[in-house]
Amino acid sequence: MRLAGAELLESREILPGQWLQTFHAPELVTGARAGQFVHVRTGDFSGMVLRRPFSYNTIDPATGTLSIHFRTVGRGTEWFTRLRPGDRVDMLGPLGRPFEMDSRTQHVLLVAGGLGIAGVRSLADEAIRDGRQVTLLFGGASAREVYPSSLLPDEVEYVVATDDGSVGHHGFVTELIPEYEGWADQAFACGPLPMLKVLASLAHSRRGRLGVANLGRKRGGGRPIPAGSPQARRKAFLQVSMEQNMGCAVGACLGCVVMNTAGTPQRVCREGPVFASDELDWEGGW
Ligand code: FES
Secondary structure, three states, X not given: OEEEEEEEEEEEEEEOOEEEEEEEOHHHHOOOOOOOEEEEOOOHHHOOOOOEEEEOOEEEOOOOEEEEEEEOOOHHHHHXXXXXOOOEEEEEEEEOEOOOOOOOOOEEEEEEEHHHXXXXXXXXXXXXXXXXXXXXXXXEOOHHHOOOHHHOOOOOEEEEEEOOOOOOEEOXXXXXXXXXXXXXXXXXXXXXXXXXHHHHHHHHHHXXXXXXXXXXXXXXXXOOOOOOOHHHHHHOOEEEEOXXXXXXXXXXXXXXEEEEOOOOEEEOOOOOEEEEHHHEOOOOOO
């Protein structure tokens, strides 16, 4: 984890109320991985002291740049939209645990609900760089909220679902899963909790329904994989990036807790934000 002054290079509104900002911050790009996040201070003169967490939307080690994608929801995020190229912000990162991909995975399924695209976007770059095939299923309320395909690598197969049917599949993005779950070696998702719950349920029943094995599961013995470990995430069919509200983002305030299946609180900012879906208690009421 490093603290750095990040210089804004570009800022634009890519969808109504949704912004994409690119920063030059080599210290925060080195070693950063998809699924991690930065914690950004809004500026001393704003009078708003709480930092805001943003997923690494893209990470470019060649240029030392990263981008964040956010929706304006209040004074803090509106403050960011007033930044101009050359302005600097105080940024802390990389924070949290990243997605882990099994080395044998060839077919990567990404599932994003709305702004959840920011949580999985950089994984598309990582997977393509490593020679994998990527399909992204995106769900939004309407055509006005669909992530622009021009912001995705050409290699990504992009499939859209909208609640009102104004573009793509008419219905929830989770309704597209049966078409792709047999093709995918692993899946990675970020979005609203109801969407993640459906995905977790489908992933849980997948083996029985499709008669397929999870990658890396050996018959018989083998040492147990510790829950919460990178290996546990790497062997999971579905990994999820959780979007809890965060206060401190460094594990101190316990404001971001979810429960695992053993009943142990998990801080999304420290033990997450990425979890193997079968490690979480989806009925935990958090
Ligand atoms: S945000 Fe404070 S413990 Fe996670």
